Amino acid sequence: MKSSFKLTLILCLFLANSCSKDKSVRDDSLTGGKWELSEHLSDTGNGNGEWTAVNKSSRIDHISFKVNGDLDWDLNKEFQTYIIKDSVTLSFIRADKSVQTYAYQIKEGKLSMSPKEPISCIETCGDKYVKTF
Template sequence: MKAIQQLTLVIFFGLIAGCATMNETSRLAGKWKLTESLADPGDGSGKWNAVTNESYLTFNTDGSVSSTDSPNFQTYKVLDSVKLEFTLNDGRKQVVSYKTEGSTLTLTPQCIEACGSKYVKVN
């Protein structure tokens, strides 16, 4: 009987974790327009700057991703509430931190100096 209760708990928490990932995936799904970028020259003086070119990142609910700036991106996977994993054309994986606030998405890849991109959802 105790084994059945433990199994039930494992399944329950697994379903909750899966639902959280699905919620994050559905929140990311859609087309995002790049609005700001952050680049630091190495002295901590980096600031978010407006972007004037038309650049988009599209997350699809099937896990595929496309970008006008990074055509190497093939798929994405929500690892947890703050990390995404992109798979590139050559099979390499790239993990980036992400944060959503309303209709804004901030991506911060692993850089030696501060770097990042901010997007606004367009659909």
């Protein structure tokens, strides 16, 4: 009786540990290739946020989402990895394991991102990127 209880307990522990704790979602349209900043969304406080093209003569931001979860973001080097939480939320992780979440959407070949938490915008804000492969 004791041995069957121990065997059952060991089996339960094994099964519990073998379950994946990673709740990330996969988005093949996001990974692979390089995204280049193309537009900014900003609002001066009047509620009429507008997308404006970035100045191509200034330094252009690029971001690459690696399939393994690594991140290469030119202007936000503190973020080292990312997780796709769901179909509209990305989490960017720093070396100290702190997290910044962004709302995201890929539509008509453009990646739109806007910070959600803990840092967010009081007025509308965001960035659009185009894939450069």
